[in-house]
Amino acid sequence: MSGKKGFTYEYARPALTVDCVVFGFGGGELEVLLIERGLDPYVGWWALPGGFVRVGEDLGEAAGRELSEEAGIDAGYLEQLGAFGAPGRDPREHVVSVAYWALVRPGDYRLAAATDAVAARWHGVGELPRLAFDHGAIVGVAVERLRARVRHQPVGFNLLPEKFTLTELQTLYEAILGEGLDKRNFRKRVLALDLLTALPEERREGAHRPAQLFRFDPDKYARLERRGFHFEL
Amino acid sequence: MSGKKGFTYEYARPALTVDCVVFGFGGGELEVLLIERGLDPYVGWWALPGGFVRVGEDLGEAAGRELSEEAGIDAGYLEQLGAFGAPGRDPREHVVSVAYWALVRPGDYRLAAATDAVAARWHGVGELPRLAFDHGAIVGVAVERLRARVRHQPVGFNLLPEKFTLTELQTLYEAILGEGLDKRNFRKRVLALDLLTALPEERREGAHRPAQLFRFDPDKYARLERRGFHFEL
DNA sequence: TGACTTAGTGTCGCTCACACACGAAAAGGG
DNA sequence: CCCTTTTCGTGTGTGAGCGACACTAAGTCA
Structure with missing residues (x-):
């Protein structure tokens, strides 16, 4: 050799x-x-x-x-x-x-x-x-x-920029899962988890209503993770 | 060396x-x-x-x-x-x-x-x-x-003898999960999966009512597995 | 100002998870 | 033979959550 x-x-x-x-x-x-x-x-x-x-x-x-x-x-x-x-x-x-x-x-x-x-x-x-x-x-x-x-775990946030809109998040989930998701149900559930913080900013781009920006809050997540937890999409 | x-x-x-x-x-x-x-x-x-x-x-x-x-x-x-x-x-x-x-x-x-x-x-x-x-x-x-x-998957059957009673199955699940389970709900769900076949035999042992014996049916499982599937305990 | 585009929101029905208690069957002993 | 003991086996009601579903809001541009 x-x-x-x-x-x-x-x-x-x-x-x-x-x-x-x-x-x-x-x-x-x-x-x-x-x-x-x-x-x-x-x-x-x-x-x-x-x-x-x-x-x-x-x-x-x-x-x-x-x-x-x-x-x-x-x-x-x-x-x-x-x-x-x-x-x-x-x-x-x-x-x-x-x-x-x-x-x-x-x-x-x-x-x-x-x-x-x-x-x-x-x-x-x-x-x-x-x-x-x-x-x-x-x-x-x-x-x-x-x-x-x-x-089952909120991993998606690691793939998005720090500030993102709910539509972007949903698009990501749809891309990962390879299936469409209902907009209202998606938003309802994600917000119910209480892991996101709404920022005082909006994303204005294109000729339409601007979208609220959010940020993932690791502290909230850590707190939830401690006392068991469930995600389910 | x-x-x-x-x-x-x-x-x-x-x-x-x-x-x-x-x-x-x-x-x-x-x-x-x-x-x-x-x-x-x-x-x-x-x-x-x-x-x-x-x-x-x-x-x-x-x-x-x-x-x-x-x-x-x-x-x-x-x-x-x-x-x-x-x-x-x-x-x-x-x-x-x-x-x-x-x-x-x-x-x-x-x-x-x-x-x-x-x-x-x-x-x-x-x-x-x-x-x-x-x-x-x-x-x-x-x-x-x-x-x-x-x-999420019916793995438990690999740990039991071929013929077993529902109580034995439940005991196994309790041992694995480390928590007690409700008897009626457990039986309801397990039977609802339609993965077990009731045998024409009973287990008679001890001074009490005999227990129905069951067998895990791999064919039924294979069929279910093919069209997606969900277990959830 | 009207047309276009995406953001954002609430309800209702139904299913499913969970909590819960008692009669049935067999054995053994007095 | 009857009484006791032990485990087997079964059904219902209620509340929570999931999924389906359609319209108004806000901004841009022509």
């Missing part, structure tokens, strides 16, 4: 990587962050940002590091999705990957490809290209997880 | 293991299968069955293999729980473990410790000893997952 020192173990070991499924929301559609690979295998293919785990490094930290290195994104909150370890998923050798997922506000970052990525871009989940390795399957699992999660 | 050949890699790699949280139901309590370790580290401590993943082996298969080797159990269905990879979780070196969980009918197996386990035994989840590594935390995550799952 390599002529240099190397690391020797008594038994063979699979390699260990992390991959990140980063969701964003733009143009009324749910998007995933992909990088274009600059190295073999799968040069030129789109793939999830990720890379090898270093010895002594926590898995979550490795995911955060790779995300920052390859795409210039600092996701505050990464949650583990699971381990993917089918023997043939990497053509080189047996590579086990621990996948993470995160939600970010696309506007907060300027994507910057680096390391072994030649490009980093948002792709609508509905129109993904063929992905390298088993990354297509990983994205599928992540989308499922997001859909399940969004119904 | 070892004087023999060994396997050399350009970069250092964490070791990769699998661990299994196997749930059973006995004596009115939810139980977990533990083995007593016969090797360093943590000799003599109780731990989850598990071991190193071989190169070229699927993660789920590795979990099944270790479970069968160390405890003599063939769990039909193993589901992944997640990867645990904090750097200090194994005192020897950086070891990342992918945890799986399963439900079995304790009566179906005669526990047989082997390989590096000197004993295999069921332990009530309420009275677990101190566990090796971070296995205590892993069990905690598994219990949470089981609780969440049991409310």
Whole structure:
């Protein structure tokens, strides 16, 4: 293999990587962050940002590091999705990957490809290209997880700018769930949760009535979360 | 390290293991299968069955293999729980473990410790000893997952013998959820799901009215599962 | 000032979740 | 044989919440 020192173990070991499924929301559609690979295998293919785990490094930290290195994104909150370890998923050798997922506000970052990525871009989940390795399957699992999660925890707010209108929020939910929602019922329920604070501002754009702006209130959420809680859309 | 050949890699790699949280139901309590370790580290401590993943082996298969080797159990269905990879979780070196969980009918197996386990035994989840590594935390995550799952999918039947009474089923649910349930509502809902078949037998035991026996019907379940579905306890 | 566009609001019917108590059947003992 | 004990098995009423549904409000632009 390599002529240099190397690391020797008594038994063979699979390699260990992390991959990140980063969701964003733009143009009324749910998007995933992909990088274009600059190295073999799968040069030129789109793939999830990720890379090898270093010895002594926590898995979550490795995911955060790779995300920052390859795409210039600092996701505050990464949650583990699971381990993917089918023997043939990497053509080189047996590579086990621990996948993470995160939600970010696309506007907060300027994507910057680096390391072994030649490009980093948002792709609508509905129109993904063929992905390298088993990354297509990983994205599928992540989308499922997001859909399940969004119904029971107020995660959606992490995808919107700090100030948003209820219509924007509803559009987001519809994009994630892939189904239309009733406007009045949606507003009723969201406001009943008492997680939003109405701002003294409105969004005026276009030839129509301006919309009230809201802000997600983490304090209220923390308080509710403490005494059990239920969301249900 | 070892004087023999060994396997050399350009970069250092964490070791990769699998661990299994196997749930059973006995004596009115939810139980977990533990083995007593016969090797360093943590000799003599109780731990989850598990071991190193071989190169070229699927993660789920590795979990099944270790479970069968160390405890003599063939769990039909193993589901992944997640990867645990904090750097200090194994005192020897950086070891990342992918945890799986399963439900079995304790009566179906005669526990047989082997390989590096000197004993295999069921332990009530309420009275677990101190566990090796971070296995205590892993069990905690598994219990949470089981609780969440049991409310939305009819997993409970995998823990009971083929024929069971509704009271037994209710006792199981109460043990898993850790709370009492109303008898009439429980029976109403369970029967309304139309997943059980009443058998032409009764269980006569003790000085009281005999109880109707039921069987879980996988066909009915498959049919329901196909057209969406909801359980909610 | 009229046309257009999106924002914002309330009611009603129905279903479903939950609380709740007693007769039925069998066994065992006096 | 009868009385006691124990668990099995069953129905109703009420209140809360979900879902369906249509019109007015406010602003812009021509």
